[in-house]
Amino acid sequence: MSVSDALAKAGAKPAGKRPYFLDREVERVLAITMAVVQELAVARQRVDTLERLLRAKGILTESEIESFKPDADAATERALWTQEYLARVLRILQQENEASAAGGDVASEDVAVEVSRS
């Protein structure tokens, strides 16, 4: 089976109309969020597995991670990563704020009509 087929079939809809319990948009976003919550748990467990294996092999000691202190450069890199990450995740808030501030935005669909006039 191709990867494309397996992906499509894995996420296939079961026969039967899906019930919605919340506003459709809210439920859709919640479903996406819960899938992300799941994947975060999976990633967290993978990190935990790595840490335990590294400890078992004597590469890390029990307290090294908890007492880890990044040096100044590392701290800056990590802080920047977090800022960039948050900016990516919360992009829509930034853009909605910019839209409010700008005012008078036009839609491309309207401009399309405008620029197509002969």
Added chain:
Amino acid sequence: MEKSHPMTNRSADSVYDGPPDYRVVGRHAVFPETDHDEIERINFLAQMNRHLSARVVPGVKAAYDARVEPKFRAENGRPPRDRHEARKAMLDDAAFCTWSALRRMTMEQRQQAGRWTVLRQAEQLAFIAAELTDGDERLSLDPDMPIPRYVSAVDHHCMPGSYHTENFPGDVTAGANYDHAGFVTTGGLLGRYSDGGGHAVVQWVRRNLPDFHPRDILEIGATVGHSTLPIAQAFPDAQMIAVDLGTPMLRYGLARAKSLGVDNLRFVQANGENLSMFPDRSFDWIQTTMFLHELSTTALRNIFAECRRLLRPGGIVLHVEQPQYGPDMPLFEQAMRDWDAFYNNEPFWSRLHEMDLDKHMIEAGFAKDSLIHGGVTAVVDRTLFPDAAEDSTEDYGRKAAWHVIGARG
């Protein structure tokens, strides 16, 4: 101020209460391979179900008592009359709807997770199953058998393709998905080989019928044989037949049984409503396990009649199911137990659990004084798996604690 300390997931005086790590499940030749992240996805989803039943459901109950039921009374001048009125009233309440949305999503995520795992190795699983079953007369398939409406209309428990769909000839992914990821729903309550129900039935029979020595045993709706194998193993001198509608279930089931060293059983594709391939009085014991709720009224009647016809004098019929709704069961609990019927594609669940099963058994020809009633909880390896009998959470309809309805022939 108290000195802060690093959070750990364990303190000296707390005892862990929840699903075991998935890695304790028993494997066999046709069990799918699961990589690290696939295992953790199953662990997460089992914990998600545990969280919903242990920490979210109490809020749904509190909301019913504090808001939903009083509002219904105020609007109608009376309490809800039945579970349907109670459930529909809850559909206007945020607590029920949020829990419902999360419970449905968790099931959808479970299906996607389990199906990805088996579909990515579909050819390999089919190859292993073929190696174990090709040419084995203990697998009798009838690929042209029509799938009844009560199975084809909606896919039970949101399992795309249900029990019977093959993606290609020889495909066993439906069986492999059902087998390896059912852990998500039961949180390990069914034990190492998802066979705690079968072991419970064996224990019940040994305790209640110590002189019963069956020679021929039939299980109807056996799927991959989770409950069949413990019975066949407990009675090694008996011959057991597992009947199911689904080709991938049966093929996977025989491969699994052989790999686990259980040889005194056959897998036969048939609809339990018509078992005319077996003569009258063919069996000493006829078993169904968590099966009746996936039928229809007509099918239930037909299957009860077939059980009567096929049972030898002195034999037993045992149906293991979730408890019936009786007048003593609060409407809130009935409404919650009905959830799977309407929101998890178990359309006969609601009707089955309100039926007078004694009456149907008698109509099928069993004497009233021959009827059997009992209760069982899953029997598991308690060093590794949680014990349903000691589990105080209530997951309405999913807990491994069942009723037994049956009859002596």
